[in-house]
Amino acid sequence: MNLLLLEDADFVSAGRARLSGRRLKHLNEVHRAQAGDSLRVGLLGGQMGQGRLLTLDGEHAELEVELNQTPPSKLPLTLVLALPRPKMLKRVLQTVATMGVPRLVLVNSYRVEKSFWQTPFLEPEAIREQLILGLEQARDTVLPEVVIEKRFKPFVEDRLPALAAGTLGLVGHPGEFPPCPRAVTEPVTLAIGPEGGWIPYEVELLKQAAGLQPVQLGERILRVETAVPVLLARLF
């Protein structure tokens, strides 16, 4: 936790916040914080700044908060990701928030196992929890938007074209394709497939319906949780 994220409900008066639960536990056990300590804080969806610990015990922490700093900018990116398996989904959600992806679309694909759609990690509260961990890691306050699209074809045909309009549209896909471009300056729409990759029909539809061009990263097959940071680091 490199940033203590506060929410409006944490404020007991202007400039004063009271915490309990997970964040208090972290302050006590990991930071071993004491009254008088100064911490980096941020308001979820708002500014960042400093918090001074007024009191801290096993029940509550109280902080005096000053917010005067804008959070880091986001990447100019819409990331379309075939739904990963639940354990990987948790880590990918954190990575997406940490790296500054502003919009994530989780989409079905032929090689996504049907059972993955049943995971409790797709509940809005569970998604939010992982995103917040990612923001706390990065020092950011702004939650990415997460959109869930359980049907591939209607999403790609009806909604992706508008999302991808005016952007560089790319599909990460191993094979005889151009290498993924580096350090681009325009906004990007990037689609990353499931373990085992998109099927040819999906690559073709992403191209025909939404103009996304396949790009590759070399011979090595990466896990989705590795492909995401690797593609973002190359692109931006």
Place this chain on the structure above:
Amino acid sequence: MNLLLLEDADFVSAGRARLSGRRLKHLNEVHRAQAGDSLRVGLLGGQMGQGRLLTLDGEHAELEVELNQTPPSKLPLTLVLALPRPKMLKRVLQTVATMGVPRLVLVNSYRVEKSFWQTPFLEPEAIREQLILGLEQARDTVLPEVVIEKRFKPFVEDRLPALAAGTLGLVGHPGEFPPCPRAVTEPVTLAIGPEGGWIPYEVELLKQAAGLQPVQLGERILRVETAVPVLLARLF
């Protein structure tokens, strides 16, 4: 498992291998392989090629193997990594093998918790297991070399200068430093710190003793398991 990795001991005669255990289980349960199926195979430390399943049951699988393809090339890199916490170590070892790092040095640092050095995941067999998972993922056959350096100062002063000689030496470190270079063509020695980062003394010693220059990745603080793929994807 995108590649079935064989070892010399698996061969019952020239061109014929017999498997049991984890790999057999994976063939049965994940690949749902059947006699007659063709699979990508590789010989650990050797070539890759095709295997044709002759027989397969709950006890053994037998394959006819033809090896005629060289594995993908490695990155021109020595990666020096402050020992991560055990769970992260496992994933980082897989990532290192998957991405083609040929040599990894796990080193102590002020912010590495002492208890991390006690983990069973540092046993040679445990390290090898994670590296093999990483090679199977990437489709590579050549194990990275992993060196364990429990003392920072003697390593950096006595051994790192020779490792880093003739390479571009870099230390990943947040702060007012130049951005990490992109798409370099020379060999690199890259040092990545622990959670919380190197302490200033360590950055200074890496610079003074071994010529490693600090570089940064922007305002966002990345987890080590994200920083590794991000830095490698930028550099190569």
